Amino acid sequence: MKKIAFLLLLFISNFTFSQTPKEIDSVSMELCDYLKTLSNIKNDTLKITTLYQDKLYPYLGTFEESKIDAAGQRVYYRLQRNCVGFRELLDRLEPPKEKIVRITTKPVTKLNKKQLAEFKKRTQFKYKEFDGSDTYVEMKDNKWTDTFTNNTYSKLTYKWLSDDEFQLTFIESNNETRSNFSFEGDKFNYIVLDIKDDHYLVSVNIEGQNIYEEFKLFFE
Numbered sequence: 001m002k003k004i005a006f007l008l009l010l011f012i013s014n015f016t017f018s019q020t021p022k023e024i025d026s027v028s029m030e031l032c033d034y035l036k037t038l039s040n041i042k043n044d045t046l047k048i049t050t051l052y053q054d055k056l057y058p059y060l061g062t063f064e065e066s067k068i069d070a071a072g073q074r075v076y077y078r079l080q081r082n083c084v085g086f087r088e089l090l091d092r093l094e095p096p097k098e099k100i101v102r103i104t105t106k107p108v109t110k111l112n113k114k115q116l117a118e119f120k121k122r123t124q125f126k127y128k129e130f131d132g133s134d135t136y137v138e139m140k141d142n143k144w145t146d147t148f149t150n151n152t153y154s155k156l157t158y159k160w161l162s163d164d165e166f167q168l169t170f171i172e173s174n175n176e177t178r179s180n181f182s183f184e185g186d187k188f189n190y191i192v193l194d195i196k197d198d199h200y201l202v203s204v205n206i207e208g209q210n211i212y213e214e215f216k217l218f219f220e
Helices: 021-036 044-060 065-082 084-093 113-121 176-181
Strands: 101-103 124-128 134-140 143-147 153-160 165-173 187-195 199-206 212-218
Touching: 021 044, 021 065, 021 084, 044 065, 044 084, 065 084, 065 176, 113 187, 165 176
Parallel strands: none
Antiparallel strands: 101 212, 124 134, 124 212, 134 143, 143 153, 153 165, 165 187, 187 199, 199 212
């Protein structure tokens, strides 16, 4: 999950529209589908510019000038969530500090029941953001709370689906990225795959997608 400089062309319009979650996701999927048609453009900067000019900017032109930036952010972050191709495009334009592993087959844990039980006893974790900064996690009493470096937070609930898999449900966030990336009720499925000296290897899957992304969940 990441934030990069997002420059919008400003439009003057006599029309004002409110964005519903359904509309935002519909627009993001339209952009995702259009991105697939741009495979003949090999230059990624030109590709994302074409995507914005052909699809995003005309949509933003339906908003009053004062609302364009907020509307663009919502679509931009949901496009990241809903479109794997867009996430991969951003990764190429601005590579993350740690390489992201994405697979299409559901991974299988290497841990035994005792090791998984030890994971469940832990309550404090941290993980790396796209830019290398640390986000701290408290996982306790069926509540998962992210605390970011700027002291903002995200609140989710969790439930175990099996010995090695649990599900987060998004509640709320006052963090700009997370509040735009997730809507209330969005679900994320996690599998605890392996343990190393100072971290667990965990996969995350956005419910409804067939992509599994692996990341390191650190402990002390």
